[in-house]
Amino acid sequence: GVNLYAPPTVYYIPDFISEDEEAYLLEQVYKSPKPKWTQLSGRRLQNWGGLPRPKGMLAEKMPDWLQKYCDQISSLKAFSGKAANHVLVNEYKPGEGIMPHVDGPMYHPTVTTISLGSHTLLDFYKPLSSTQESGEPQTEESRYQFSLLVRPRSLLVLQDHMYQSLLHGIQPRFQDTLTDAVRNLPSAAEAGGAVAGDNLPRGTRVSLTIRHVPKVIKTTFLLGKK
Ligand SMILES: O=C(O)CCC(=O)C(=O)O
Numbered sequence: 001g002v003n004l005y006a007p008p009t010v011y012y013i014p015d016f017i018s019e020d021e022e023a024y025l026l027e028q029v030y031k032s033p034k035p036k037w038t039q040l041s042g043r044r045l046q047n048w049g050g051l052p053r054p055k056g057m058l059a060e061k062m063p064d065w066l067q068k069y070c071d072q073i074s075s076l077k078a079f080s081g082k083a084a085n086h087v088l089v090n091e092y093k094p095g096e097g098i099m100p101h102v103d104g105p106m107y108h109p110t111v112t113t114i115s116l117g118s119h120t121l122l123d124f125y126k127p128l129s130s131t132q133e134s135g136e137p138q139t140e141e142s143r144y145q146f147s148l149l150v151r152p153r154s155l156l157v158l159q160d161h162m163y164q165s166l167l168h169g170i171q172p173r174f175q176d177t178l179t180d181a182v183r184n185l186p187s188a189a190e191a192g193g194a195v196a197g198d199n200l201p202r203g204t205r206v207s208l209t210i211r212h213v214p215k216v217i218k219t220t221f222l223l224g225k226k
């Protein structure tokens with residue numbers, strides 16, 4: 001079922017897809033032509049649906065294997081009637097991650113992520129405040145708020161405050177120790193049999209981040225029409 005946590009703009013759905021669907025999706029991701037991958041430091045990615053830019057996204061046809069999930073996400077109540085039109089595929093090997101960041105204004109502030117292959121911990125941070133009261137330097141550690149355990153086959157939905165005011169990131173670790181700072185532990189553990197104190201070794205994780213890009217440039221070529 002759907003589990004709702006405080007903060008109230010996080011939904012974690014443990015078994016959103018089946019093991020067969022997971023295997024099929026991984027097969028499709030790894031079947032994509034090599035140039036589809038962009039190598040970054042600490043991860044590589046595939047961009048589907050077009051490249052979001054400030055002036056708008058030049059829409060590209062979504063492949064059928066992803067369109068199916070775009071349709072499912074679009075029909076979620078939390079997606080508020082928007083059509084999912086963009087998918088970012090990220091691949092993280094054990095020891096890789098992503099620096100704390102905000103996704104920025106080119107996306108509608110609801111982000112949905114299907115995880116494949118391995119769990120990870122998604123960490124949340126307060127932004128650097130310009131009005132600093134104490135003289136203490138603001139470190140990543142001091143800005144850290146909490147984590148969410150995302151299991152393979154799960155769907156994570158983040159919106160509003162979670163998306164717009166907090167930064168999110170993944171520490172480049174080879175294993176994760178589950179603590180009370182993992183806010184969805186009861187539900188994520190229920191689906192996977194983990195408890196606080198457990199060490200989970202990371203495997204290769206592929207995430208599908210499915211979003212709505214509001215600003216789309218539709219190219220109208222008048223081919224042979226008058
Ligand atoms: O892999 C994930 O779950 C997070 C990816 C992410 O934050 C991003 O691509 O902006």
Ligand SMILES: [Fe+2]
Nearest residue numbers: 101102103168
């Ligand atoms: Fe992000």
